[in-house]
Amino acid sequence: MGLRRLAGSIAGKVAIAALRRVGRAATTAPGRVVLGLDPDFIGSVTGDARRVRTAVTGTNGKTTTAALMESCMRASGWSVVRNSSGANMLPGIASALVERVTAAGRIDVDAVVAEVDEATVPGLVRAMAVDVFVVTNFFRDQLDRYGEMDRTVAYVRRGLENFGGSTCLNADDPLVADLAPSVKADSTVFFGIDPLVDDDEGTDVELAAGVDTQFCPRCGGRFVYTHRVYGHLGDYHCPDCGWSRPRRHVVGRELPGKGTGVALEISFARGESIEVNLAIPGIYNAYNAVAAAAGAHASGVGLDDIRVGLEGFSGAFGRMEVLDIGGRELVLALSKNPVGFDQILGAVVSDDEAAAVVLGINDGHADGRDISWLWDVDFEMLCKRPDIRVSCAGSRAEDMAVRLKYGGIPAEGLRVEGDLASSVDAALEGVVEGRRVYALLTYTALLQLRSGLQRRGLVREMWRG
Amino acid sequence: MKLVLGHLYPDLMNLYGDRGNFIALQKRCEWRGIDVDLRRVTVGDDVNFADFDIVFVGGGQDREQEIVWSDLGRHRDDLARAVEDDVVVLAVCGGYQLLGHYYLTPGGRKIAGLGILDLHTESHSSRLVGNVVCRSEYLPAPGTLVGFENHGGRTHLGPGVAPLARMVKGHGNNGRDGTEGAVYRNVFGTYLHGSLLPKNPHFADVLIARALQRHHPGAELEPLGDALEWRAHRAAAALAGVRG
Structure with missing residues (x-):
């Protein structure tokens, strides 16, 4: 082991200990310290992993997909390191790794699961010998940071052009499926979903307002969808150039549900299949x-x-994390872009126990400083449930409130205040036991609320989460 | 009274929550008892702009913007006639650039615009991004506009248009001359989104009032209870470091 790696590891460990002493989560700062001392830290330390190095990117579902992969690997008896806090640029990944470095300066794991921000994909592929790369989907998110979605896709494309492992691509998302020709990888695995279909669903389904892409990325022609799962995900083909959804190797066929979670029959390439009853709800899961x-x-x-x-x-x-706070349930849901937000709102309004919703909207750098996307979220859904009390919090509470007013949600009695923690406290106080409060939060709002709850001893420390 | 609102290319040019502008126009008419007829126009549709009272076009991604530019070319003369007839147009970001003479891509390719506004745009690799506060003589008190800008284009105004506003905070048309947006007759172009109209209710009402004047001279707009909108306006100004 090199001296740099040792120096980097020790400095990173010291940084973690120092941050925790003052009660702060050590999600990125230690990694910055380590990478400053040893720029090759990620590559050299992940070289120790005995079986596999994996990465997950895409707009929505990165954290959950990475956590599910880790869960599958653990079921196999593997030990796994993952950047579980959602800090998904190189310093966040390095922070998760340095925490697991032993006194001998190595990591003693079977597998690495790295959740990675789309713009960091080229950097990660340079830094680490990834064996398996999973791309979930591309939706509009945090545009002020990367310019436009096409540029986000271009980052991932550029990263995968230099990538030699296997790639798992969402075939139902044309922007993801279209990465396939750029991939140098040995093997590409296409996956997708066949949802339960309502009767009489016509062809060329009318797409919703928030849909990002309904035009062929290859020729600009307008896609025809024979069915649509949500957003621009579905079974598409382009009448102009003839491109259509690639044949899928791993397909989840939705089964009639038994509980709150989704039931799936997942079939694999060689005709094998498993039936899975997920504990987590929603077609996006x-x-x-x-x-x-x-x-x-x-x-x-x-x-x-x-x-x-x-x-x-x-x-x-x-991600729909349920906390018990004095007999009332508080559900934390990261809600950071229109498609994800719509899915979560749909789950909230169909939950009979839902009594209050706190919308915590910050415009920090990690949230995306532009909050225009609030106008693409279908908040009108909340009109279906006038019994749910709604409040707005965060640095953009006022923008959120105006959005609700124009969505037809009565402005009278709407609680609008910057302070998120007191909004959540007020919502919990106003709810009878057994009912649920949902906090739908942008990324920094989620971190703020969670670390506040943690200081008060109401949730586990985040880095063990 | 009735207004016909036309949303151009809502499926392609809705990059930054531009839908919010359309919702604001619609609701502020409905709350005053003005009937609203919403029409969506997209690629391949036949359209007669003289039928519209307010036309709105937002911003798109480069790929989608090119599809629109090639389609809208065939409507050029019709739209130009409607503009001379004082139809109200609000064009944001990519839609604003489209109304100029041309757009120069980063690769040096010149894409012809509609030439309705006397301006042109040159693309630049660094983007102008952030919260904006500016001051416009076209608006009643407080005269400020707040929003968010995110554009690679640098727009330069010719003598045939006036700037919509002067910058207080942010970059505006090109980051140099202190101007933001452009106005010609009832055509308003701007880089501001955020969305723009919901938290600038005075601007939304200027557009509605000008549209009503065409067929109902002397019509007055009933005031609305805009406390929440102004609260958001002041909060946005404060976030940009300006006391509203």
């Missing part, structure tokens, strides 16, 4: 599960272990 199944399978996890891993998973940090 079905995508996360199938993406994770494809990634775990490509990593060498057996099908039985994949089933156990997927079923045993109950939610990632801040």
Whole structure:
């Protein structure tokens, strides 16, 4: 082991200890210290992993997909290191790694699961010998940071051009599927979902307002969808150039549900299949599960272990995470772009126990400083449930409130204040036991609320989450 | 009274929550009892701009913007006639650039615009991004506009247009001359989104009032209870470091 790596590891460990003494989460600062001393730290230390190095990128579902993959690997008896806090640029990944470095300066794990921000994909591929790369989807997110979605796609494309492992791509998302010709990888695995279909669904389904892409990325022609799962995900073809959804190797067929979670039959390339009852709700989590199944399978996890891993998973940090606070349930849901937000709002309004919603909207750098996207979220859905009390908090509470007013949600009685923690406290106080409060939060709002709850001893420390 | 609102290319040019502008126009008419007829126009549709009272076009990604530019070319003369007839147009970001003479891509390719506004745009690799506060003589008190800008284009105004506003905070048209947006007759172009109209209710009402004047001279707009909108306006100014 090099001296740099040792120096970097020790400095990173010291930084973690120092931050925790003052009660702060050590999600990125230690990694910055380590990479400053040893720029090759990520590559050299992940070289120790005995079985596989994996990465997950895409707009929505990164954290949940990575957590599901880890769960499948653990079901196989593997030890795994993952950047579980959602800090997904190189310093965040380095922070998670340095925490696991032993006194001998090595990491003693079977597998690495790195959740990675789209713009960091080229950097990660340079830094680490990734064996399996999973791409979930591309939706509009945080545009002020990267310019436009096409540029986000271009970052991932550029990274994958230099990548030699196997790639798991969402075939139902044309922007992801279109990465395939650029990939140098040995093998490409396409995955997708066949949802339960309502009767009489016509062809060329009218797409919703927030849809990002309905035009062929190859020729600009207008796609025809024979069915649509949500957003621009579905079974598409282009009448102009003839391109259509690639044949899929891993397919999750949705089964009639038995509980709150989604039930799936996941079939793999060689005709094998498993039936999985997920504990987590929503068709977007079905995508996360199938993406994770494809990634775990490509990593060498057996099908039985994949089933156990997927079923045993109950939610990632801040992704529909349920906390018990004095007999009332507080559900934390990261809500950071229109498509993800719509999915979560849909789950909230269909929950009979939902009594209050706190919308915590910050415009920090990690959230995206531009909050225009609030106008693409279908908040009008809340009109279906006038019994749910709504409040707005965060640095953009006022913008959120105006959005609700124009969405037809009565402005009278709407609580608008910057302070998130007191909004959540007020919501919890106003709710009878057994009912649920949902906090839908942008990324920094989620971190703020969670670390406040943690200081008050109401949730586990985040870095163990 | 009735207004016809036309949303151009809502499926392609809705990059930055531009839908919010359209929702604001619609609601502020409905709350005053003005009937609203919403029409969406997209690639391949036939359209007669003289039928519209307010036309709105937002911003798109480069790929989608090119599809629009090639389609809108066939409507050029019709739109130009409607503009001379004082139809109200609000064009944001990419839609604003489209109304100029041309757009120079980073690769040096010149894409012809509609030439309705006397301006042109040159693309630049560094983007002008951030919260904006500016001051416009076209608006009643407080005269400020707040929003968010995010554009690679640098727009330069010719003598045939006036700037919509003067910068207080942010970059505006080109980051140099202190201007933001452009106005010609009832055509308003701007880089501001955020969305723009919901938290600038005075601007939304200027557009509605000008549209009503065409067929109902002397029509007055009933005031609305805009406390929440102004609170958001002041909060946005404060976030940009300006006391509203």
